[in-house]
Amino acid sequence: MTTTLATAPEGLTRLRLRQEATRVLLTNWTGNSTVPSHTLYPHQWSWDSAFIAIGLRHLSPRRAQRELETLLGAQWADGRIPHIVFNPAVRPDAYFPGPDFWRSSTSGRAAGAPAWAETSGIVQPPVHALAAALVHESDPETSRRRGFLERLYPRLTAWHDYLLHERDLTGRGLVCVVHPWEPGMDNSPCWDGPLHRIVPAPGSSFSRVDLVHGEQAERPTDLDYGRYVRLAADYRDHGYQDTGTPHPFVVEDPGFNALLIASEHALADIAEALDRDPQQHHERADALTESLLRHLWQPEAGMFLCRDGHTDTVIEERSVTGLLPLIIPSLPSQVAAALQHTARGPHFGLGSTTVLAPSYDLQGTAFDAYRYWRGPAWFNTNWLLERGLRHHGGQTHALRERLLDAAGTSNFAEYVDPRTGQGRGTPHFSWTAAVVLDLLARLQDGEEPR
Structure with a gap:
């Protein structure tokens, strides 16, 4: 099968692409942080802001710093960084589940x-x-x-202490997620098995505000949402307690x-920039890498697979x-080669057969090119893959060009059809614009993006 990338009516030059990506981030800036989308996601999201800061640093390092400072200003005393920081100026019913549901304070x-x-x-x-580290x-x-810093x-x-401790x-030296929203890939088929144990909340107990701004065929099902x-x-x-809470x-x-x-390695770099000892961060990164390889690497699949902590079984x-472990600099060469x-x-x-890497197996029975994390290609994960491929000597020029072209032709879509590059989800999405700016800035300087 040959991939076909939709062509923009005007054909975006790289200069025009930068201008349009800049416009997206400036429009979505709220004064202290950036929303992913003013319609579908009108608050500050955790990993969105990290990617947004990576792009913003090429427009305004000061604003990129502010992006992260605002997020970390809402950090909990136990170290966790919450996945949403709510803007009190946004009406409570603009997003569900909103502050009235979480009741964090x-x-x-x-x-x-x-x-x-x-x-x-x-x-x-x-x-x-x-x-x-990149913003610095x-x-x-x-x-x-x-x-x-x-x-x-x-x-x-x-933050890292909280996750590690x-x-x-499971006691295997790996961080566990306790909700499908935590890995950021909300309705991935990887969660279908573990989710079957969960009795859904009745549909009458919540309102799907996401369907006001998104197509139902592209969003999680009502059953999953329940x-x-x-x-x-x-x-x-x-009480959001991890110890002593039954986590189904x-x-x-x-x-x-x-x-x-990868972030532990970045913390080591930050420690060195502050004239502090980076050793603990290198040691933690090495221990995590060893556990990841021991428990989640599946040679017969040629990739890492998730593991259900309740049944202690690999999710196939x-x-x-x-x-994504390609982003680990110290990954063994044979593992990196197998992932590529x-x-x-x-x-x-x-x-x-694809323009960009899909979020889920093209040959999987649950593959759906339109529905959220069940098949569409996302720009942040492909940016991470490009970075990882480059770390391990892979050829990335074609992937970078496809990332840029797909962003421009899809109007900076939230995600795209992996085979055609056709935009899905909401347009003018912030992290899409951010990763475009990051790639363009390095290419303009004649450097390999790092």
């Missing part, structure tokens, strides 16, 4: 939720230290003058852990999360 008080902000109680992938490198002088380093260390729920609500409500009603959903996700490893579904082979093989078709 009351239900999360024992876990250290701030009294001055309303947030969710779950987390998202830890990309933040990597983003902070874009303007070290301003960063040092403002004490940017000095202020963020203890917060980022506390409170979320190793299960998401049940899990979140139960976690809330147990416990999954070891390779992408989540790989991003923590192939997802892009299992390719899998990415380009029939399950993901990168460079042959």
